[in-house]
Amino acid sequence: MRRTLLFLPPLLCLLVLAAPARADAPPPLRVTAWPQGYVDLSHGWRFHPGDNPAWARPDFDDGSWPVASFSDPGAYGLGYRWFRLRLQLPPQHGPLLVGVVGNRGTWRLYLNGRPTGSTGLLPTLEVGALSPQVIPLPAGLTDVQIALRVRTTSYLYANSPVRGTIADVIVGTPGAVRAVCSTIRNQSRLEYILSLAIDALLILAALAVLALFFNQRSHPEYLWLGLLLATLGASDFALAASLTGILPSSFNALFGDPVCYLVIAFQIEFTFSFVHQRITRPWRIYEYLLVTSTLAAIPLNWLGVPATPYMAWEIAATTPGAIILPILLLFWYRRGNREAGWLIVPSLFGLSGSLFDLGFIAAALHWQRLLVLFRTPFLGAVGFRPIAIADFTFFLAIAIVIFLRFARVSRAEARAAAELDAAREIQRTLVPLVLPEIEGCRLSSAYLPAEQVGGDFYQILKQTDGSTLIVVGDVSGKGLKAAMNGTLAIGALRTLAATGLSPAALLAALNREILHAQQGGFITAVCARIDPGGEVTFANAGHLHPYCNGDEIILDSALPLGTTPDAVYTEARLHLVAGDALTFLSDGVVEARNAAGELFGFDRTRAISRQSAEQIAQTAQSFGQQDDITVLTLAFAPSEVLSA
Numbered sequence: 001m002r003r004t005l006l007f008l009p010p011l012l013c014l015l016v017l018a019a020p021a022r023a024d025a026p027p028p029l030r031v032t033a034w035p036q037g038y039v040d041l042s043h044g045w046r047f048h049p050g051d052n053p054a055w056a057r058p059d060f061d062d063g064s065w066p067v068a069s070f071s072d073p074g075a076y077g078l079g080y081r082w083f084r085l086r087l088q089l090p091p092q093h094g095p096l097l098v099g100v101v102g103n104r105g106t107w108r109l110y111l112n113g114r115p116t117g118s119t120g121l122l123p124t125l126e127v128g129a130l131s132p133q134v135i136p137l138p139a140g141l142t143d144v145q146i147a148l149r150v151r152t153t154s155y156l157y158a159n160s161p162v163r164g165t166i167a168d169v170i171v172g173t174p175g176a177v178r179a180v181c182s183t184i185r186n187q188s189r190l191e192y193i194l195s196l197a198i199d200a201l202l203i204l205a206a207l208a209v210l211a212l213f214f215n216q217r218s219h220p221e222y223l224w225l226g227l228l229l230a231t232l233g234a235s236d237f238a239l240a241a242s243l244t245g246i247l248p249s250s251f252n253a254l255f256g257d258p259v260c261y262l263v264i265a266f267q268i269e270f271t272f273s274f275v276h277q278r279i280t281r282p283w284r285i286y287e288y289l290l291v292t293s294t295l296a297a298i299p300l301n302w303l304g305v306p307a308t309p310y311m312a313w314e315i316a317a318t319t320p321g322a323i324i325l326p327i328l329l330l331f332w333y334r335r336g337n338r339e340a341g342w343l344i345v346p347s348l349f350g351l352s353g354s355l356f357d358l359g360f361i362a363a364a365l366h367w368q369r370l371l372v373l374f375r376t377p378f379l380g381a382v383g384f385r386p387i388a389i390a391d392f393t394f395f396l397a398i399a400i401v402i403f404l405r406f407a408r409v410s411r412a413e414a415r416a417a418a419e420l421d422a423a424r425e426i427q428r429t430l431v432p433l434v435l436p437e438i439e440g441c442r443l444s445s446a447y448l449p450a451e452q453v454g455g456d457f458y459q460i461l462k463q464t465d466g467s468t469l470i471v472v473g474d475v476s477g478k479g480l481k482a483a484m485n486g487t488l489a490i491g492a493l494r495t496l497a498a499t500g501l502s503p504a505a506l507l508a509a510l511n512r513e514i515l516h517a518q519q520g521g522f523i524t525a526v527c528a529r530i531d532p533g534g535e536v537t538f539a540n541a542g543h544l545h546p547y548c549n550g551d552e553i554i555l556d557s558a559l560p561l562g563t564t565p566d567a568v569y570t571e572a573r574l575h576l577v578a579g580d581a582l583t584f585l586s587d588g589v590v591e592a593r594n595a596a597g598e599l600f601g602f603d604r605t606r607a608i609s610r611q612s613a614e615q616i617a618q619t620a621q622s623f624g625q626q627d628d629i630t631v632l633t634l635a636f637a638p639s640e641v642l643s644a
Contacts, residue, residue, distance in 0.1 A: 026407070028143065029087035031171070038099070038172025038180060041070040041085060041146075051080035051149070056110040058145035060084075071167045071597045083148040087171065089141065096137040097177040102166040104128035104245060109135055109336075110147040124153045129245040130167055130188060132181035137171070153249075188244055191376055191383035193242040198392045202233030205395065209402070224270035225402065231266055237258040240388075252516070258297035260314065260353060261290040264321040271325055274405075275332055275340045278376055286321065293317050297395055306375060311357045318357075322350035337622070342404065346397035352390030418454070419480065431630070436460050438468050440532055442635040446617035448588075454628035455482025456586045457490060461497045466532050469497050469506075472584040472632055473525035474543065475562075481521075488517050489525075503527040503539035506570040507561065511541070511569075516564040522560040526584060534576035534636055539569045544590065547583040547609035548574065552602075576636040588629035589620040600624075 031039050046065035054060055062084045099624045100109060105122025108115055116135050137144065152165045170177060206229035213222035238256025239245040265287045300310065326347040332340035376383040435443045447456065455475030462468055471493060475482040492513035496506055507527055514523060524543040530536050538553065542560035544550050553574060559567040592600035600623045608616050613631040620629050
């Protein structure tokens with residue numbers, strides 16, 4: 001609007017005076033000396049939006065076009081732009097080069113209407129970062145019309161908002177122009193070389209952490225940390241690689257930028273998993289928003305959404321998580337969660353991405369006071385991008401935290417492993433690996449604990465009168481505590497068995513001993529004394545009834561051991577003949593449950609009770625093990641039958 005008002009008075013004068021509408025051609029830029037070996041041509045260009053091949057012709061009148069430099073905001077934008085500059089060179093000049101510093105594949109140079117240069121316009125997905133090129137001027141030319149056909153794509157917004165697709169054009173002697181272009185190329189690489197190294201370190205660290213997770217799947221925080229480091233490193237690597245020309249700019253627009261939303265999502269998952277907190281519904285909704293933003297960013301970048309509103313949305317979407325997570329960690333720490341305190345400082349670096357985006361917007365809108373957030377400080381020739389330094393500091397902080405956590409967890413796991421070794425020794429007492437030889441009987445057993453150690457047990461004890469005492473028990477609960485209680489019961493059982501007590505008296509005495517020694521819980525047990533001639537005496541303390549030849553032996557089920565000192569146990573007798581088989585089970589068989597919630601039950605147990613101990617246990621486990629499974633079978637044959 002302002003430009004229109006400026007041209008209005010001259011236009012009215014032209015109408016009044018009826019003067020010709022054609023304006024005078026602009027004077028050429030005269031070059032008379034080469035003070036540094038080259039002349040900077042970044043200013044004084046005539047430019048016009050749009051695309052017309054006629055604008056390359058040297059006789060085209062561009063007098064009505066506005067004058068601008070390449071850094072003027074109005075001189076660049078999405079789509080095509082043409083720039084024209086007439087150059088007057090001194091007569092009898094030596095060999096000269098034109099150096100163009102512009103985004104690779106986004107411009108085409110015309111000298112006196114003829115296209116020159118080796119690259120030209122590339123497909124949109126292949127355009128890249130600033131890449132200086134040198135183009136020789138034809139010998140003998142003194143009056144040169146330079147025209148630049150420029151195309152700015154949506155993928156270039158990430159390069160630099162403080163300059164256009166073309167950064168500079170120079171003309172001069174071959175040595176000077178090549179030196180300037182080489183310096184610009186090296187400066188671009190050195191500005192981001194540290195960032196690329198840090199990003200590579202993050203990606204390698206992510207692979208190491210993910211490998212740690214696959215070796216310790218009980219620690220999901222390693223999975224989320226690995227994904228966090230991978231996305232953090234990959235996102236910034238895509239940006240830095242596109243800015244140095246290693247990758248096309250489209251790689252950052254279609255991958256690097258969208259991934260930044262996942263960084264916050266993975267940080268949320270890692271934080272909650274690390275401090276053992278459940279993710280609440282509002283956080284889940286926020287994560288869905290971040291994932292949706294990732295999916296939406298790809299088509300938005302493809303369609304060429306302007307950089308400023310895009311970055312504003314990126315700040316709005318990622319900043320809440322970066323701010324609230326440290327506050328939440330501080331709250332958990334003050335409530336006694338020590339591990340939450342370890343993550344407070346590393347979580348603060350999540351704000352670096354938001355500050356970078358804010359600096360980008362400040363540069364695009366020319367907010368000079370905030371440009372410090374976007375500019376890269378240098379130490380010598382090497383650039384230290386603030387976001388890369390923040391990422392590296394986060395990596396160091398989180399590495400220290402994970403090292404301390406890993407050391408603590410390793411010590412705890414070492415103690416647990418030692419306790420587990422002790423529990424296995426206890427288990428050998430509860431469930432002997434080698435069954436004793438009993439004349440006239442063939443024994444087999446199977447034991448499948450629900451955890452690494454269990455509370456089921458069985459004992460086969462020979463008596464002084466030639467009989468054999470079989471006791472099968474089940475301690476309430478699972479794991480190490482149940483195994484310890486079982487060990488106490490077995491110690492008392494072996495002492496009492498040496499006294500020659502009957503099964504009922506033995507259970508009564510064992511009940512009193514368990515009540516005296518055990519702290520909580522109870523034990524079910526069935527006791528059977530088998531004489532060499534086949535006479536069997538049973539007593540039951542709340543345990544599953546045994547089976548004989550597939551039929552359940554009905555016993556009086558008294559109270560389990562360890563419940564009351566007044567428990568009374570009765571006996572039942574059964575005579576075995578050659579070929580009879582007894583089966584003792586724990587309730588882990590009957591209580592097996594499949595995925596649909598259906599119990600294995602007594603009917604199925606009865607149907608398989610004549611199978612071997614191994615077959616019964618495997619069948620129950622395949623159905624759906626919920627508790628320790630113990631099976632002991634005895635096939636009887638009198639001694640005279642064996643002798644025959």
